[in-house]
Amino acid sequence: xGGRESTLVLLDKNGIxxxxxxxxxxxxxxxxxxxxxxxxxxxYIEFGDNKIIAGVFGPRDVHPKHLSNTDTGILRCRYxxxxxxxxxxxxxxxxxxxxxxxxxxxxxxxxxxMLEKFPRTVVDVFIExxxxxxxxxxxxxxxxxxxxxxxGIPMRDMVCACAAGKVADTIVLDVNNEEDQAGQADMPVxxxxxxxxxTLLQLDGVLTRDEYKKCIDTAIGGCKLVYxxxxxxxxxxxxxxxxxx
Amino acid sequence: xxxxxxxxxxxKEIVDLLDQGKRIDGRAFDQSRPLSIETGVISKANGSAxxxxxxxxxxxxxxxxxxxxxxxxxxKGIFICTAEIxxxxxxxxxxxxxxxxxxxxxxVVDRGIxxxxxxxxxxLVLEKDKSVIGIFADNxxxxxxxxxxxxxxxxxxxxxxxxxxxxxxxxxxxPVLVEDHESSPPITTIPVxxxxxxxxxxxxxxxxxxxxxxxxARITITTNSDGNICALQKGGKNGFTVDQLSxxxxxAISAATKIRERLxxxxx
Numbered sequence: 001x002g003g004r005e006s007t008l009v010l011l012d013k014n015g016i017x018x019x020x021x022x023x024x025x026x027x028x029x030x031x032x033x034x035x036x037x038x039x040x041x042x043x044y045i046e047f048g049d050n051k052i053i054a055g056v057f058g059p060r061d062v063h064p065k066h067l068s069n070t071d072t073g074i075l076r077c078r079y080x081x082x083x084x085x086x087x088x089x090x091x092x093x094x095x096x097x098x099x100x101x102x103x104x105x106x107x108x109x110x111x112x113x114m115l116e117k118f119p120r121t122v123v124d125v126f127i128e129x130x131x132x133x134x135x136x137x138x139x140x141x142x143x144x145x146x147x148x149x150x151x152g153i154p155m156r157d158m159v160c161a162c163a164a165g166k167v168a169d170t171i172v173l174d175v176n177n178e179e180d181q182a183g184q185a186d187m188p189v190x191x192x193x194x195x196x197x198x199t200l201l202q203l204d205g206v207l208t209r210d211e212y213k214k215c216i217d218t219a220i221g222g223c224k225l226v227y228x229x230x231x232x233x234x235x236x237x238x239x240x241x242x243x244x245x
Numbered sequence: 246x247x248x249x250x251x252x253x254x255x256x257k258e259i260v261d262l263l264d265q266g267k268r269i270d271g272r273a274f275d276q277s278r279p280l281s282i283e284t285g286v287i288s289k290a291n292g293s294a295x296x297x298x299x300x301x302x303x304x305x306x307x308x309x310x311x312x313x314x315x316x317x318x319x320x321k322g323i324f325i326c327t328a329e330i331x332x333x334x335x336x337x338x339x340x341x342x343x344x345x346x347x348x349x350x351x352x353v354v355d356r357g358i359x360x361x362x363x364x365x366x367x368x369l370v371l372e373k374d375k376s377v378i379g380i381f382a383d384n385x386x387x388x389x390x391x392x393x394x395x396x397x398x399x400x401x402x403x404x405x406x407x408x409x410x411x412x413x414x415x416x417x418x419x420p421v422l423v424e425d426h427e428s429s430p431p432i433t434t435i436p437v438x439x440x441x442x443x444x445x446x447x448x449x450x451x452x453x454x455x456x457x458x459x460x461x462a463r464i465t466i467t468t469n470s471d472g473n474i475c476a477l478q479k480g481g482k483n484g485f486t487v488d489q490l491s492x493x494x495x496x497a498i499s500a501a502t503k504i505r506e507r508l509x510x511x512x513x
Contacts (some may be wrong), residue, residue: 096351103345103349104349107482110482187477195484198479198486201464203477206361206475210496212494218489
């Protein structure tokens with residue numbers, strides 16, 4: 001986004017991106033539900049080179065107690081990157097970036113959960129980024145939403161997330177790490193596909209009014225693709241081999 | 246926090262008024278609170294501003310000093326933005342390390358300035374990869390009456406516009422201050438953030454503290470002088486439809502014009 005100079009060709013004359021994708025093609029996405037024994041719900045996602053695991057505990061007692069709410073359950077969310085997840089070792093202490101991302105992920109997931117059914121409790125979502133490759137907050141939401149469903153927490157909808165961005169003056173789906181570094185804009189979007197609501201929206205970089213609209217529509221298109229993969233992860237776990245009993 | 250009966254009554258009052266097309270303080274839905282900007286209020290800082298947005302008040306100071314560049318950005322100066330809600334600003338504010346709300350606040354203000362390219366960072370290099378000029382913007386919230394995002398953004402922008410950058414020369418690999426050679430900052434555009442809250446179907450510009458308590462979702466849209474969008478942050482416990490997001494963008498672009506004119510006049 002800083003528009004850093006580089007020799008990388010982000011978009012060739014045939015409309016092919018630096019990793020061989022078309023402009024409306026997401027990276028390879030694989031989600032597996034129920035990967036942890038101890039967590040109440042869990043999911044593992046590979047989104048391009050992102051490798052992220054999400055674990056859900058609860059609804060359970062709130063500690064410290066003063067955080068509890070007599071009207072509704074609360075949601076806590078921790079997004080954390082492993083020190084080995086990026087090129088330069090990351091200090092394991094939570095950074096300001098991770099604290100902000102934890103907050104926006106929490107607010108992206110919250111509208112989908114019926115926590116009012118569980119007053120005085122907490123649902124904890126722990127997200128560990130084992131390997132990061134650009135767009136990790138979207139991949140984290142995709143995994144966390146599957147983990148919440150896997151935990152059996154009553155939900156209004158799934159939350160699926162995917163980014164769109166501007167690279168070489170073109171709106172593209174699912175910005176990867178190189179495109180994020182050298183591109184013009186990155187817009188992560190979280191979306192509830194059945195309620196048609198955007199629950200995460202951020203932007204780094206400059207877009208015109210029309211590009212803004214196009215970017216949101218492109219990202220939502222990606223979210224809908226992710227939604228199918230999320231559903232498959234859950235059917236694979238609960239109905240074995242994708243059957244529809 | 247538990248919502249008390251009083252909070253629920255307040256919310257009902259606010260929502261009932263909105264359904265009649267009125268806001269609790271009588272403003273139009275797309276109208277910000279009165280904005281006052283005073284610059285040069287802290288003479289020890291290189292730039293400063295005291296901004297009041299309604300009853301929200303921010304004091305922002307800019308300190309400028311030589312620093313090391315970020316490892317991957319050796320040909321750019323650095324910009325760092327922080328925020329603190331002082332304990333005197335609100336009965337619920339407590340001293341201590343910043344919580345997630347304050348970290349988000351500082352990062353949203355930072356993103357608006359940074360992504361708009363307001364300051365031409367390439368002009369702030371003393372010696373490539375070794376020494377650059379650092380601009381530190383520290384926001385102190387002294388009175389909290391809602392929408393700290395816009396108030397801190399305007400205060401930071403005004404403080405930057407009014408700042409003077411001292412001159413350093415590299416001698417024996419160390420930056421040495423050259424007295425009495427201050428210059429204006431390399432400004433390319435003026436970013437303006439507009440924060441909107443959604444209560445039911447209503448979109449409110451610049452919610453005050455009472456409205457803020459009732460918000461279903463909020464969005465901060467920062468635009469540059471060309472009217473393009475350069476930063477976004479959605480927050481709050483619910484979401485927006487695509488149509489609402491379109492409407493918010495239109496509101497943000499038009500509401501920013503007036504505020505940008507105000508900020509332009511603060512050039513130091």
